[in-house]
Amino acid sequence: MNNFCEKTALACRALSDKGISFEKDAPLSMRTSFKIGGNADIAVFPETEAQLLAAVAALRxxxxxxxxxxxxxNLLFSDKGYRGAVIITKKMRKISVDGNILSVLCGDSFTEAAVAAKDASLTGLEFAYGIPGSCGGAVCMNAGAYGGEVSGVLLDMRVLDTASGEVFTVSKADADFSYRHSVIRDFPNYAVISARFALRHGDKNEINAYMQDIMGRRRDKQPLEYPSAGSVFKRPAPDMYVGKMLEDLGLKGFTIGGAQVSQKHAGFIINVGGATASDVLALVDHIKKAVLAAYSVELECEICAVSEE
Ligand SMILES: Cc1cc2nc3c(=O)[nH]c(=O)nc-3n(C[C@H](O)[C@H](O)[C@H](O)COP(=O)(O)OP(=O)(O)OC[C@H]3O[C@@H](n4cnc5c(N)ncnc54)[C@H](O)[C@@H]3O)c2cc1C
Structure with a gap:
């Protein structure tokens, strides 16, 4: 057994001892909306904050x-997978409401948080309806749509520094939010445990109508019938729409392997069947070169590509 396997085996024993569920050799294509990616050595599924802290301690x-x-x-894992452990927060869930404050755990669905806000007649989180990520991912990415953004509603978040084991609160003022960016992206060892959103009291019917309107617009404009990771590129400027730029360049439908520029929304790359991470990255490269040549604009990826090692 080599050193690498010994470490993995040691981690698995520690996770078992602590009663934390995990899977060995876990296919990442089954854990991502792109349906792309090789296997992770271990996928870990903490259910509580205590289990998350224990899992991190075991792996460290x-x-x-x-x-x-x-x-x-919002992820593109390598075709070779991930050497190490992927901690998947999806089982860490608890949404609660106190007055105008909505609290979530990192694994709660962002869309379900929007529904909970609506049920409590709280307005401000309608934009989250239909964003398919978790609340932790949404805070990390400062997710947004239709004029709303996490930065507009976050009160604060509890963060674990996975390097030191320290847990602390980060207020909105210290979250360093900008377009699809938060402090979490600058510190890869920071993990969002939970978050609180400050909302306003509103009319439940109006909130619901707005959410349904947003969902209708998503269905009309986005290729939701195909695996994807949403918009691939950040908008280069507030008034520059990548989808329109690519459409004008005639790139709709352009395909490399199983990866295609969506016919419905050119800002999306879709997996039309059997796409690999290499296909997507080659397509991204092709698009970037075409946009640079035509518009002298360097596109930046919104999706996060993760390498094997
Ligand atoms: C069809 C479709 C439509 C989309 N529409 C939108 C949209 O309208 N607006 C928008 O902003 N995005 C959109 N997205 C992209 C995506 O849903 C968001 O970025 C979402 O917030 C990602 O959440 P996630 O849980 O899936 O994160 P993941 O993809 O799992 O992770 C994304 C990043 O966040 C990090 N991360 C995740 N959880 C934590 C945590 N607890 N602590 C620290 N870091 C963490 C990961 O390490 C990674 O770097 C769309 C995607 C799809 C497929």
Missing amino acids: GADVRFMLIGNGT
Whole structure:
């Protein structure tokens, strides 16, 4: 047994001892909305904050590399997978409402948080309806749509520094939010445990009508029938829409392997069947070169590509 396998085996024993569920050799294609990616050595499924802290301690104790993911809707894992452990937060769930404050755990669905806000007649989170990620992923990415953004409603978040084991609160003022960016992206060892959103009291019927309107617009404009990771690129400027730019360049339908620029919304790359991460990255490269040549604009990816090692 080599050193690498010994470390993985040690981590698995520690996770077992602590009663934390995990899976060995876990296919990441089944954990991501793109349906792409090789296997992770270990996928870990904490259900509570205590289990998350214990899982991190177990992996650090065994010197196994790890990362956190939520619903895998903004990720492109390598075809060779991930050497180490992927901590999947989806089982960490608890939404509660106190006055105008909505609290979530990192694994709660962002869409379900929007529904809970509506049920409590709270307005401000309608934009989250239909964003397919977890609340932890949404805070990390400062997810947004239709004029709303996490930065507009976050009160604060509890964060674990996975390097030191310290848990602390980060207020909105210290979250360093900008377009699809938060402080969490700058510190890969920071894990969002929970978050609180400050909302306003509103009319439940109006909130519901707005959410249904947003969902209708998503269904009309986005290729939801295909695996994807949403918009691939960030908008280069507030008034520049990548989908329109690619459409004008005639790139709709352009295909490499199983990866295709969506005919419905050119800002999306879809997996039309059997796409690999290499196909997607080659298509991304082709698009970037075409946009640079035509518009002198360097596109930046919104999706997070994760390498094997
Ligand atoms: C069809 C479709 C439509 C979409 N529409 C939108 C949209 O309208 N607006 C928008 O902003 N996005 C959109 N997205 C992208 C995506 O849903 C969001 O970025 C979402 O917030 C990602 O959440 P997630 O849980 O899936 O994160 P993941 O994809 O699992 O992870 C994304 C990043 O967050 C990190 N992360 C996840 N959880 C944590 C945590 N608890 N602590 C620290 N880091 C963490 C990961 O390490 C990774 O770097 C769309 C995607 C799809 C597939």
